[in-house]
Amino acid sequence: MAKKFGQIDFKEVWTIPNIITYFRILCVPVFVTLMALGGVRNDLALFYSALGVFFLASGSDLVDGWIARKFNMQSGIGMALDPVADKLMHISVLLCLALCTGLTPLGRAYNPENPWFVHYAFVIAILAKEGVQLCIALYVIKNGATVKANWLGKVSSFTISIGVILGFFHQWVQYADWGILAWGIVLSYAAAFNYLKQTLDQVKKIKKGEMEAAPAESVKEEDQKEVAEGKYLDLGAPDDEETKD
Secondary structure (H helix, E strand, O other), X not given: OOOXXXXXEHHHOOOHHHHHXXXXXXXXXXXXXXXXXXXXXXXXXXHHHHHHHHHHHHHHHHHHHHHHHHOOOOOHHHHHHHHHXXXXXXXXXXXXXXXXXXXXXXXXXXXXXXXXXXXXHHHHHHHHHHHHHHHHHHHHXXXXXOOXXXXXXXXXXXHHHHXXXXXXXXXXXXXXXXXXXXXXXXXXXXXXXXXXXXXXXXXXXXXXXXXXXXXXXXXXXXXXXXXXXXXXXOOOOOOOOOOXX
16 A cells, blocks of 8 residues: 555656656756856857756646646645746756856856846845745645645746746846846745745644645545636746645
8 A cells, every 4th residue: 555645645656747747857957057057158059958948847847737637647746746846947047047147157248247147136035935935835745734826826936937037038138037036026925925824724723623634635636626617727837836736
């Protein structure tokens, strides 16, 4: 019998959506390598090849979510790993756009006085929020809560994604990318506080016996029900609170 931990059932490790999620995680070191080499060598071809990897990873995110819901392959492992994969790629993109431009010949070739395509302050703000969010996500899984994504989390993630993509073209967009990133980060903090409140409320009720912890099967059934009723909304961006697959 497969071992279970909260909403995770280990017999579902090798479902197709989960394999696609593993692929997305493996895209992270490829992306980082291309960005680092592009920055050090001042090679825009490598720089934009990394952007291609980012688009490939983002596209695979849409595919695995569609397959999971279309063929009823949602799983607790997917629910846990899918947002982790998204956040790894998101954070890697921000780190590389900062460090692989601000500290390399590529950025200095563009603007010796201010070589940062994405300022490191944005990276610090995102890392702080994501660290807290990851701890909350693990707490949710362990205690069997079923906190779902809401419109604020989706909009903030979509906004940050637009800012990240524009960051690759920083030299031409006149700091519009920084403005969009700043607004997306503000929204993401609001979404995180909302997520925290929902989580604490649910765990409190579970511990008091006012509601039951959700096992993997009930999470999948609820997700499938939302799809059937047309309630599911996917903006195609990494989500702060998404519980997919």
